[in-house]
Amino acid sequence: MATHVTGILDENLRNSVKSAKILVVGAGGIGCELLKNLVLTGFEDIELIDLDTIDISNLNRQFLFQKVHVGRSKSEVARESALRFNPQANIVAYHDSITKPTYGVPFFKKFTLVMNALDNRAARNHVNRMCLAAGVPLVESGTAGYLGQVTVIKKGVTECYECQPKPAQKTFPGCTIRNTPSEPIHCIVWAKHLFNQLFGEVDPDEDVSPDAADPEQVGDAGQAALEAEANDEGNVNRVSTRGWATSHNYDAKKLFGKLFYDDIMYLLSMDKLWEKRRKPTPLQWDKLPDADGVVEGEELIQDQRPWTISQCYDVFAAAVGSLYKKLQGSGEDLVWDKDDKDSMDFVTACANIRAHIFGIPQKSRFDVKSMAGNIIPAIATTNAVIAGLIVLESIKILQGRLNDCKTVYLNRRPNFKNWLLVPCVLVKPNPKCYVCSEKPEICVRLNVEKTTVRTLEERILKASLNMVAPDVEIVNNRGTILISSEEGETEENNDKLLKDFDIIDGTQLNCDDFLQNYTLTLNIIHSEKLEEGVEFEVLGNPEELKKAQEEQAKKDAESAVANNEGASVSTVMENDDLVCLDDEEPKKRKVEEESPQPAKKMRAESPDIIMI
Amino acid sequence: MSHLKMRVMDKSSEKITEDEAALYDRQIRLWGLDAQKRLRGARILVAGVCGMGAEVTKNLVLAGVKSVVLLDHRDLTQNDTFSNFLAPPDAIGQNVAMASEERAQVLNPMVDVVADPSNIEEKTEEFFKDFDVVFVSRCKREQLVKINNICRSNKILFLAGDVFGQVGYMFSDFMDHSYADEVKEKVEVPGQDQPVEETKIVRRVESFVPITQALEVDWTSPEYNKRLKRTSPSYFIMQVLMEFVSLYGRTPDPTKRDADIVELLTIKNALLDKLSIPPEKVKNDFAEFVFGQLSPVCAILGGVTAQEIIKAVSQKDAPLKNFFFFNTVEGVGIVESIGV
Numbered sequence: 001m002a003t004h005v006t007g008i009l010d011e012n013l014r015n016s017v018k019s020a021k022i023l024v025v026g027a028g029g030i031g032c033e034l035l036k037n038l039v040l041t042g043f044e045d046i047e048l049i050d051l052d053t054i055d056i057s058n059l060n061r062q063f064l065f066q067k068v069h070v071g072r073s074k075s076e077v078a079r080e081s082a083l084r085f086n087p088q089a090n091i092v093a094y095h096d097s098i099t100k101p102t103y104g105v106p107f108f109k110k111f112t113l114v115m116n117a118l119d120n121r122a123a124r125n126h127v128n129r130m131c132l133a134a135g136v137p138l139v140e141s142g143t144a145g146y147l148g149q150v151t152v153i154k155k156g157v158t159e160c161y162e163c164q165p166k167p168a169q170k171t172f173p174g175c176t177i178r179n180t181p182s183e184p185i186h187c188i189v190w191a192k193h194l195f196n197q198l199f200g201e202v203d204p205d206e207d208v209s210p211d212a213a214d215p216e217q218v219g220d221a222g223q224a225a226l227e228a229e230a231n232d233e234g235n236v237n238r239v240s241t242r243g244w245a246t247s248h249n250y251d252a253k254k255l256f257g258k259l260f261y262d263d264i265m266y267l268l269s270m271d272k273l274w275e276k277r278r279k280p281t282p283l284q285w286d287k288l289p290d291a292d293g294v295v296e297g298e299e300l301i302q303d304q305r306p307w308t309i310s311q312c313y314d315v316f317a318a319a320v321g322s323l324y325k326k327l328q329g330s331g332e333d334l335v336w337d338k339d340d341k342d343s344m345d346f347v348t349a350c351a352n353i354r355a356h357i358f359g360i361p362q363k364s365r366f367d368v369k370s371m372a373g374n375i376i377p378a379i380a381t382t383n384a385v386i387a388g389l390i391v392l393e394s395i396k397i398l399q400g401r402l403n404d405c406k407t408v409y410l411n412r413r414p415n416f417k418n419w420l421l422v423p424c425v426l427v428k429p430n431p432k433c434y435v436c437s438e439k440p441e442i443c444v445r446l447n448v449e450k451t452t453v454r455t456l457e458e459r460i461l462k463a464s465l466n467m468v469a470p471d472v473e474i475v476n477n478r479g480t481i482l483i484s485s486e487e488g489e490t491e492e493n494n495d496k497l498l499k500d501f502d503i504i505d506g507t508q509l510n511c512d513d514f515l516q517n518y519t520l521t522l523n524i525i526h527s528e529k530l531e532e533g534v535e536f537e538v539l540g541n542p543e544e545l546k547k548a549q550e551e552q553a554k555k556d557a558e559s560a561v562a563n564n565e566g567a568s569v570s571t572v573m574e575n576d577d578l579v580c581l582d583d584e585e586p587k588k589r590k591v592e593e594e595s596p597q598p599a600k601k602m603r604a605e606s607p608d609i610i611m612i
Numbered sequence: 613m614s615h616l617k618m619r620v621m622d623k624s625s626e627k628i629t630e631d632e633a634a635l636y637d638r639q640i641r642l643w644g645l646d647a648q649k650r651l652r653g654a655r656i657l658v659a660g661v662c663g664m665g666a667e668v669t670k671n672l673v674l675a676g677v678k679s680v681v682l683l684d685h686r687d688l689t690q691n692d693t694f695s696n697f698l699a700p701p702d703a704i705g706q707n708v709a710m711a712s713e714e715r716a717q718v719l720n721p722m723v724d725v726v727a728d729p730s731n732i733e734e735k736t737e738e739f740f741k742d743f744d745v746v747f748v749s750r751c752k753r754e755q756l757v758k759i760n761n762i763c764r765s766n767k768i769l770f771l772a773g774d775v776f777g778q779v780g781y782m783f784s785d786f787m788d789h790s791y792a793d794e795v796k797e798k799v800e801v802p803g804q805d806q807p808v809e810e811t812k813i814v815r816r817v818e819s820f821v822p823i824t825q826a827l828e829v830d831w832t833s834p835e836y837n838k839r840l841k842r843t844s845p846s847y848f849i850m851q852v853l854m855e856f857v858s859l860y861g862r863t864p865d866p867t868k869r870d871a872d873i874v875e876l877l878t879i880k881n882a883l884l885d886k887l888s889i890p891p892e893k894v895k896n897d898f899a900e901f902v903f904g905q906l907s908p909v910c911a912i913l914g915g916v917t918a919q920e921i922i923k924a925v926s927q928k929d930a931p932l933k934n935f936f937f938f939n940t941v942e943g944v945g946i947v948e949s950i951g952v
Contacts, residue, residue, distance in 0.1 A: 008694070008777060008866055008904035033911060040663075040694055040907035057637045060674055063719055085697045145642050146919075300645065301633040370641055377642035380674045381919040384667060388911030392940055406943060413930060414947040420916065421938065421945025 014042065016398040021045045021110060025098050025127055026117035027074040028052065029378050030141055032064040033387030034117050035078055039086035041391055047111070049094040049103070050075040055339070061380040099126050099468055105517050108134035113394055115139045117387075119376075121166065125435075125466040126516065128153065128161035132436050133517035137397050139390050145377045148386035148410035152393050152426060154402060155436060163430035165540065178211040180273055184355055184363045188372050191350035192336060194259070195343065197241040198250070199323050199334040208241060208259075210266045217270045250324040252317035256285045260353055280357045288313055289356075303366035307349070309356050316349035338373030347372050385410050389421070432541040434465075434520060443545050445525040446536040448498040448505075453490075455535055456498065457483050464538055465520065467513040474501060475508040475521075485514065498524070628652075632722065636676055647926030652676050652722075654925040655742060659683040659732050659759075660749030661708045663695020663905035664775045667914020668747055668921070669716050670698070675922055679724035681743070682716060684709040684750075685731035691866065695775070695905040737762050745769040745921050752858040753827075760785055760823045769924050772823060773917050774853070776863060776902035778940040780913035781850040784920055784931065785820045791927045792816075819952070820934055826951035827851065831887045844946050845894045846937035848887075852880045852894070853902060866903045873899040901941065912938050912945065 009017065022043055024031055027050035038046060052074045054065045064081035065074070073095035083089060096102070099122075108114065108130045116138060118124050124140065131138040131153065138153040140161055153160055176182070177190050193206035239247070248254045264282040267273065283289075288310045307315065319342045326342070327334055336343050348365040351372075355362050369375065389408050396404050406423035414420045434442040444460060461470045461483075469485035482501060484490040493501075503509075505526035512519045523542055530537070539545045628648060633640065640648050654677045658665050661684040669680055688708040693701045698712035713727035732748070733755060740746060740762050748759055749772070756772050763770035764787060773782040793816050798807035829836050856872075856879055857863060864872040876899040884891050916936050923929045935948040 008691075008906065036697055037908045037911055040697060042694075056634050059720075060636050060639050060676070063670055063674055066718060067721070084700065087701065299627065301628050301640075302630055303633065304645065366641075375638070375641060378638045379642060379919075380671045381915040381922070384671060384911045384915035384918075388908035388915070391908035392943070395940075408943065410945075414932065418947045418949075419944055420932065420936065420947055421912070421943075423943045 009042075013395065013399060017042045017395070018044055020112040020398055022047070022394075023108070023111045023114045024048045024117060025114065025123070026050055026119070027062075027064075027078040027093075028058065028117065028119060029061050029380075029383040030143060030387050030390070031074075031117035032062045032078055033380075033383045034115060034390055035064065035082045035091075036085060037387050037391045039082050039089045039091075041395075042086075044086070044089045046089060047092040047094070048075045048079060049096055049098050050078075051095065051097040061378055061383055063380065098123060098130075101469070101515050103130070104515055105130065105133045108136055111136050113137055113139065113397060115390055115394065116141060117390075118142075122466060124161055126468065129435060129466075129513075129516040129518050131155070132160055137402070139393050139397070141386050141390050143378065143382045143386050143410075145379070146382055146410075146412040148382050148389075149407065150386055150389040150393055151407040152397065152402070152405040154397075156429065157402060158405075158426040159429055160433060160436035162435040163427075163433040174205075174207070175211045175214040175216070178207060178209065179214050179267055179270070180216075180277060181354065181358050181360060182277075184351070184360055184367075185371055187351040187354040187358070187360060188347065188363075188368055190354060191347040192372055194241070194350055195334075195336050195346055198245050198255075198320075199327050200336055201333045202240070202242055210263055210270070212270070214270065214273065217272045250320055252320045253285050255320060256283075256313065256316065259350075260285075260357060264357055278359050281359075283309070283353065283357055285313055300364075301366070303369070304364045306362060306364055307352060309353060312349040312352045312356075315345050316353065319343075319346035319349060338369050338375070344369060344372075382410060385421070432544050434541060435518070439521065440519065441521045441523065441541055443523040443525055443539040443542055444536055445527045445530065445539055446498070447528055447530060448503050448507075448524065448526050449528075451498050451535065452494065453482060453496055453498065453501075454494040457494075460522075460536055460538070461511055464536075465511075467511065467518070467520075468515050469513060471512045471514065472522075473510045473512075474503065475510055476502075482509065632676065635720075635722070639675065643922070643926060643928060647922075647928050648676065650926045651922065653678050654744045654921075655679045655681075656921070657681050657683060657740070657743040657746045658749075659747065660751055660774075661696060661698070661712050662692065662750050662775070663907060663910035664773055664780065664914050664917070665747070665749050666696040666698045666712065666716075667910050668773075668918050669712075670719060671914060671918030672921060673716055673719045673723045673725065675918070676720060677723055677925070679726065680716065681726050681728055682709040682712055683728045683730070683732060683735075685729055686750075691904050695907045695910045697907075732759070737766070740768060741766050743768055745771070745925060747771045747773065747917065747921070749774050750857075750863065752861070753854045754858065756854075757822075757824050764822060769921070770823075771917060771921065773913055774850075774863075775905045775910050775913050776849075776853050777904055778901040778906050778909055779846060779849055779853075779898070780909050780938050781846060782913060782917045782920065782932075782936040783823055783826065784924075784934055785822055785826075786818070786924050786931055788817055788819050789924065789927075789931060790815060790817045791923070791929060791931065793930055816930070818931055818933055821951050826934055827854075829951045831889050840889065840893070843950075844937050844942070844944075844948060845898070846939050846942075846946070847935065847948055847950065848880075848884065848889070848894045849898050849902070849939070850935075850937070852876060852883055852898075855879050855883060864903050869903060872903075876902065898941075901939070906940070909938065909940065916945065 020043060022038065022045065024034060024046060027048055031050065035048065054069045054072055054074055054077060056070055059065060059067065064078045069077045075093035075095050079091045079093040083091060114127065114131050114136050116124060116127055128138065132155045135155055139150065140153055141150045142148065152158060172186060172189060176186055181187050181190065190208055194208045196203060196206055197208055244258065245255060261282045261284050264280050267280060322342045323334065323346060338344055344365065348368045351368055352362045393405050405426055407426060409422045411420055411422060415422055429436055431437055434440045457470065461467045470483060471485050472483040474480040474482055480501060481490060482493060503524055505524065507524045509522040509524065511522050628645060636648055656672055656677050658669050658680060661682050669682065673680055686708050688699050688704050688706055688711050690704055692708060693699060696712065698715045699708055700711065703711035707729040709727040709729050713725055717725040732751060746759060746763050746768055748756060760770050770785045771782065774780065792813050795812045795814050797810050797812055799810045801808045831837060831840060856876060864876065877896055880894055881891055884893060920932055923931055932947045933949050934952055935950060936945065937948065938945045
């Protein structure tokens with residue numbers, strides 16, 4: 001409401017603040033702080049959208065919510081609370097997902113400015129595209145622990161959110177997970193996969209049984225018997241984990257025996273694996289080790305106290321029992337949720353039993369939850385600072401001072417210039433960006449003889465390239481429609497292979513997302529040499545790709561080191577908003593005064609930049 | 613040590629309950645259980661319930677300190693409601709501390725929030741002894757000096773800060789402050805080709821100075837003369853405003869804008885002259901931007917200040933020593949060590 005009184009903000013700005021129509025996407029940690037700042041500064045026409053409801057763990061920072069509000073819509077409660085700061089403001093709250101078709105380009109065009117207060121990459125990508133399509137400036141932001149970042153995105157003027165590739169999620173080779181775990185995280189990933197195999201949506205990439213096709217093991221003549229058992233996918237031909245569990249009525253003792261004794265014995269038989277490794281120790285449920293090396297943590301909260309192996313077994317048995325009941329009761333696959341007691345208990349117990357077997361340090365339920373749930377710690381102070389910066393950047397945009405806008409970083413410690421809040425000039429758009437360039441193009445390497453249309457749609461276009469409802473046409477004389485966003489129109493294509501549509505190496509697909517007003521030319525690169533378990537690789541813009549390939553060829557020639565890491569990869573987290581939490585002292589943070597294009601360099605150099 | 617302090621010390625060593633663990637989950641994952649235990653023993657005084665005071669209060673109440681006392685004798689004005697979100701806009705004319713109490717309490721029922729409508733100038737040394745941290749805002753310079761000294765002699769962490777329009781500062785005096793710092797080291801591990809990065813905890817001590825010493829440095833001395841070019845103008849703007857507040861007993865008033873701008877510039881010229889600093893070190897347009905308190909600037913200063921308090925109370929991480937400045941014109945949040 002600073003605009004009510006002359007003298008705080010200048011006259012022109014007062015008017016533009018008052019009349020600006022703002023969309024705030026997200027009513028969480030940043031969103032609550034932002035909404036407060038907006039109504040106090042005098043923004044009076046605000047729409048707020050969030051699909052989430054309030055949880056107890058939000059209350060340490062999302063200060064517009066209280067315990068009585070747990071379970072209610074975040075956007076609605078945030079609206080009620082913020083109106084008490086400025087009853088004259090007009091706030092519209094949507095309890096909804098911003099990716100719904102309801103919020104198309106015309107919806108975005110209503111706004112003077114869009115402010116993101118999001119916590120995941122998929123939604124950020126989507127809002128980025130919507131703002132590009134609608135020509136509305138976007139203020140983007142993110143926080144993780146003590147670190148935060150704000151930036152401004154304007155089509156044609158600045159980089160868009162997708163101009164630079166984001167670091168890939170950390171993945172682990174399949175045989176590390178299935179055969180030779182060496183770190184707690186390997187056991188946790190395995191336990192999450194096991195959950196899905198037993199109770200959730202079965203994913204063939206998440207197999208938890210021993211992998212007889214382990215490159216370290218394969219080629220050993222003495223193991224001919226084992227190999228004979230393996231099918232061409234490398235997996236040992238036998239009943240699926242789900243099938244096995246069902247046929248044994250999810251009996252906890254029998255499951256334990258299979259997972260932690262039989263399978264481990266099987267792994268032991270692959271003796272090449274253990275030539276340079278500590279052998280795993282199979283466990284039997286009725287011969288569990290004594291509580292050795294486990295200290296009772298009197299001072300700790302319950303979740304931080306370590307469990308003995310027999311405690312793990314008890315928790316495992318109880319969790320299997322109630323998860324099986326839930327599975328039977330609902331008749332639908334369960335979805336793993338870090339906040340569901342049984343799901344979390346199951347993963348903690350299984351991960352720790354497996355860790356014990358492999359001589360890996362065990363982790364408390366508290367720590368397992370962090371890793372398995374990809375929890376990014378969050379505090380009020382960081383969000384408050386970032387939300388303040390969002391409004392200050394927004395004010396510059398309203399004043400028409402886009403040239404003065406900055407990417408601002410909140411550091412954990414002052415940099416070499418003693419700056420804690422570090423502004424950097426905005427970077428120009430990447431002319432090869434597969435989202436905001438004039439003619440977006442990208443290359444995808446896949447095997448046209450193995451890839452289905454469904455995989456193209458679900459895994460490549462939606463999950464990887466973040467389209468919402470793509471229409472895909474083959475660029476040929478006939479203009480064959482491969483995928484239609486209209487329900488039912490191309491369903492019969494789903495299980496067909498790309499080669500069935502004469503798609504070969506070099507074929508171009510015209511992919512169009514009507515909602516995002518986004519058209520992408522997808523160049524197919526056929527390859528039969530994809531690593532096992534990898535269905536496709538997104539390779540970037542054709543020109544950039546060429547350059548990268550030349551460099552790679554040089555590198556390969558220089559070092560012909562055999563890489564037997566091999567095999568399929570497992571994604572650690574299902575959330576894709578993985579943020580670098582490394583808050584190591586920035587090495588060389590270049591700021592505007594020193595370099596004409598600093599921000600770009602910074603990203604490459606500084607380990608502690610948050611990729612929002 | 614007072615009886616109250618003893619009781620609190622005992623409480624801070626008690627176990628964190630499961631309720632607290634659930635509420636504070638996301639921050640315990642960041643700063644750990646020990647820091648949380650120390651926080652919940654901390655008694656905080658927020659003197660000057662303005663926009664920045666409200667932000668500091670919100671952040672500390674959410675973080676789960678033991679108690680917060682809101683101290684302010686002034687009545688809520690319309691201008692206050694543009695930044696102090698703890699006071700309802702319909703409470704204009706009522707005491708600002710009292711008006712802010714309820715909303716501050718609602719933020720976290722586990723924290724004791726108490727309002728005190730008395731004037732800080734009437735408070736004796738005894739009053740301050742019941743706090744572990746004192747944050748002072750909207751206060752004359754002589755008061756800052758006096759309270760800082762009281763805090764020093766009673767081993768109380770002292771912070772001052774304020775936001776004037778689009779400019780803000782924070783000052784801290786943690787005396788000889790001992791804290792645990794994380795250091796990353798490359799360690800050679802037998803059997804591994806490459807050194808492994810390990811995080812080590814080291815104990816460090818940082819020495820602070822009282823505010824008089826930080827405000828009265830000799831800018832003609834070789835050391836500070838050399839530093840002048842790199843020193844943020846915000847440091848001098850802060851001094852001009854402290855002087856203004858001391859002279860008029862109020863901050864610049866938007867309704868007296870033109871007259872106050874003239875007065876601010878007069879103070880600036882006199883101050884810089886006295887310090888033998890060229891007048892162009894502080895551009896005259898600063899006086900345009902120091903009216904009221906802009907909410908986003910309060911959020912930035914209040915966020916940084918509360919985080920410094922959290923760090924200091926939990927004795928974790930290197931503190932910012934000893935000033936932090938932010939203004940919207942430069943857009944930089946800068947740490948200055950002056951007088952130390």
